[in-house]
Amino acid sequence: MNVNTPTAVPMVFYIPSSNAVYAWAKQRNGEWVTQYEAATLDSVRSLYPDAELMSFVQVQEKQNIGFRRQWVEITQNRYIRQLEALPLMDWCRGFGGESFKSMAFTGGDVTAIYVRYGERFFECHDLHTLNHRELIGDVINRFCLDTPLNSAH
Numbered sequence: 001m002n003v004n005t006p007t008a009v010p011m012v013f014y015i016p017s018s019n020a021v022y023a024w025a026k027q028r029n030g031e032w033v034t035q036y037e038a039a040t041l042d043s044v045r046s047l048y049p050d051a052e053l054m055s056f057v058q059v060q061e062k063q064n065i066g067f068r069r070q071w072v073e074i075t076q077n078r079y080i081r082q083l084e085a086l087p088l089m090d091w092c093r094g095f096g097g098e099s100f101k102s103m104a105f106t107g108g109d110v111t112a113i114y115v116r117y118g119e120r121f122f123e124c125h126d127l128h129t130l131n132h133r134e135l136i137g138d139v140i141n142r143f144c145l146d147t148p149l150n151s152a153h
Contacts, residue, residue, distance in 0.1 A: 010056040013041065015048045019066040019107075021059060022051060060108060067110035069125035071142055074114075079121040082114055092132035099135045101128055115139050 011025040013034060022044055023034035032053050033040055044051040083100065089111075091100040097117035105111045106125045113130070115122045117139050130138075 011053060012056050012059055013044050014052050014054050014059045014062070015050060016052065016062070017048070017050050019063055021056075022048065025053060063108040064110050064127065067107040067125060068127075069106075071122050071124040071139060073143065074121045074123045076119075076121055078123070079114055079116060082112070082123075086112070089128070090132070095133055095136040097136050097139070099132050117144060120144070 011032060013022040013025055014020070015022050023036070023039075025032045026035050027033075028038060031040060034044065041051065041053050082102070086100075087103040088100045089103045092098060097115055099113065099115045101114075102112040105128070109127050109129065110125050111128045113124050113126055113135060115135050117136060120143065122139050122143065
């Protein structure tokens with residue numbers, strides 16, 4: 001007989017004010033407690049009043065949001081310094097520019113991302129899974145829509 005047992009969703013005690021996981025959670029007598037000390041949510045809240053019990057997937061999403069930073073325009077010198085100093089991943093060219101990401105993650109699934117579009121340079125912190133085309137498109141939409149597409153006379 002083949003029985004499929006659903007897997008339990010991993011749960012954690014999360015502290016929003018520090019964007020950190022306090023402890024993994026397990027069920028004991030129908031109540032969620034910390035994995036090792038068996039502290040209840042109320043006990044954790046006595047230390048961290050904003051503590052929450054949530055799935056680890058939800059925590060990852062919240063952490064990623066906390067680590068993200070919007071695009072800013074940077075100097076060519078900063079762009080080149082980062083290009084030469086960082087351990088790079090996903091260096092791409094095309095669609096009128098180039099992009100690269102740092103292998104050193106800011107936190108969660110978020111890393112520093114750099115884009116050159118034309119003669120302008122940009123930096124943000126976002127998900128490492130964004131592809132080059134998305135990055136160039138985002139920079140164009142945020143900063144370059146007023147730039148003429150054809151500069152021929």
